[in-house]
Amino acid sequence: MPKTKTIQKTTLTSFQDVDQNLRFIGLEKSFVSKREAQMNKLILDIQGKYEEETREARESIMALEKDIELYCSEHRDEFVESKTIALNYGLVSFRLSTPKLQPLRGNTWEVVLTIIKKLKLTRFIRVKEELDKDAIKSQYPDSRDLAKFGLQLTQSEQFYYEVNETPII
Secondary structure: OOOOOOOOOOOOOOOOHHHHHHHHHHHHHHHHHHHHHHHHHHHHHHHHHHHHHHHHHHHHHHHHHHHHHHHHHHHHHHHOOEEEEEOOOOOEEEEOOOOOOOOOOOOOOHHHHHHHHOOOOOHHHHOOOOOOOHHHHHHHHOOOHHHHHOOOOOOOOOOOOOOOOOOOO
16 A cells, blocks of 8 residues: 655745744743753752762772772782782772874874885875865766766755744843
8 A cells, every 4th residue: 555645734824924933933942941041050050069069079089099009009019910809899900901003202193104105015004085075066067967977966945944032031
């Protein structure tokens, strides 16, 4: 059974109706903005309250973490058999990060690229190819010319409206 397309009809009969709807949209947007501002103020107040309440605990945690890290670093020789030591209330460990390349001190990526090019090690150079669409559009403004490349110019018209917003006091 073929799908039937539902056709929507407007309830507006004139541009005066359109203008009234724009007025209502402006009023509703103003109301929403006002309520969102109130909501954001409440959220900020709550965040500030809990920030203040938990500041001491968070600072204490940071100090304890730093102290544990310093102790473990000073006793690094005890992590020889295993990089992890299990304790009653948790574990402490040294983990290797994911290896990443960095230029030697004093070098930049541009210097490294130049060296790689001079050594003709092009397998280590990534080249990204992509069409310069702006150049094609300026060179071939007629879509008939673009067809030989397998391209077409498309453009659509989108409905737009703008409300003259005046704040409600």
